[in-house]
Amino acid sequence: MTEKKNTQLKILFSVIALLVCAGILYYVNHYTRPTFMLRTVMQLGAIYALVAVSMNLLNGFTGLFSLGQAGFMAIGAYTFAIFTIPAKSRPGVYYLYGVADWLSNLQVPVWAGLVLAGLVAAILAALIGAPVLRLKSDYFAIATLGFAEIVRIIVGSSPMNRITNGSLGLKMIPKFSNFYYPFIVVGICIFIISLLIRSSYGRAFKAIREDEIAAEAMGINLAKHKQLSFIISSFFAGISGALMGMYLGAITSTTFNITLTYNILLIVVIGGMGSVTGSIISSFLVIASREWWLRFLDMETYIGSFKVPLLKSGFRMVVFSVILMIVVLFFRQGIMGTREFNWNFILKRLGKKKNTGGEGCE
């Protein structure tokens, strides 16, 4: 009876929460200036949320410490750009080196470009996964980091000039057709990842994270499941790379350098390794701080004629690194640890309040 009531309440809460989110998006879209910082923060935050959740699937849930996320984002972004830049703008984009013949008239719809971006990243993950996943923890991290750098250097190299436009990068990438676009794509992707984590596959991933030998003794095929997690994580990293390309409108190989992986790792660690909701919350917090709330750290500030020390361009990133160190030292669990946000907790709180209230009345 109460169980049933609770599930009904939970569904009701979820619907209300979704409506509130939609309401906020609608409000921000219609009632704020187009240059308002919150718009940037929300869109970029959503994109980072997706890549953080995909990294968390690998690092937090399967226990494979990968540092290759930026590489897969680069693959996704470049694949998306190559397939979706309007054919008529191609001569302008490739003005210096010219465009490869097979590319000149190629153009697919945006949604197909997103799927292709994910697929190409997933295929590359499958190819490098077989050798790389044999490595243990730190060696795996080094190998994936190396892979990301290789990708970045190859896409920016001169033999690729006629495809990736070499060091000049690609521009005229289709922008979001409306304000809601990234939120819908990210929402669908994160929903799929959550379903996966709740399934028996997700349970197997967690078992591998906890104890490889015991997992193997329970009949979990280690190689197969690690490979699966790696491919799925890369697929969604590829899509988030494509979204990043859409958001920026122009990409070069330096967009996807090691700092990007570092930023994503920061989000995952602050949110909690092994928590999807943690990654989402921390993604918006980190992006808001970086792009908005902590901007003042990068500006030379005078109080009267007194120049505030340390505040100058780049100081923001120093503060971020310090935050990461503090989190790792004192709050290793991050915001959420391995817990997920759910209504049970809130319902319990409410229930307690009601009970004590009732007693008070008597």
Next chain:
Amino acid sequence: MSNILEIKNLVVSYGGIEAVKGIQMAVPEGEIVTLIGANGAGKSTTLKSISGLVKPKQASILYKGKEIVGQSPDFIVSQGITLVPEGRRVFPNLTVMENLKIGAYLRKDSLKDDLEYVFTLFPRLREREWQMAGTLSGGEQQMLAVGRALMSRPKVIMMDEPSLGLAPLVVKDIFNIIQTINKEGITVLLIEQNANMALKIAHKAYVIETGTITMEGTGAELLANEKIKQAYLGKTK
């Protein structure tokens, strides 16, 4: 009774050093068979070879008359041989329920009856269904490890030192459970350093010393054997 497991000439080497030097064993269906021996005698290696976690240098392991050497661990589990690993090795940051469900990972059918069965065997686990396995006591973790293995519906359950690091009373509980499981028709292959307890419940026993079987017989026979008494039971005349 026919032998459900037959191990012939099992040789395992780790980096050139032979840990197991050609042992022969037979496990009759429906019995409790124990393998006793000192540290480093090759007990765990034998179990790991049967479950496919270690690749033997040479061997023939017949399960229901079929060769299983060279098969993957997941295939061997799916055939009905499950290992309860040494030192319990429950998944500490997963709930008791999740641990049990992972035990049944290879099965696609309903788990309801099996969960009920495990919870009747171990009522403590039912109480702690939503607790993280890492917060359980040593004895409860061992119960969970056994319960997790039972979730795969094994025909042969292999236990690697279930009494390790447990209080004597808890050890007694665990051994009672082993006998209960066995009465349900599950064959038990048990390795132990606690030779006294193991020999008391075993139908058949093997003694392993530095990688070779040096003695075999029924549990009662070995329990009465003078050499065993001196070497493993700590009794001197």
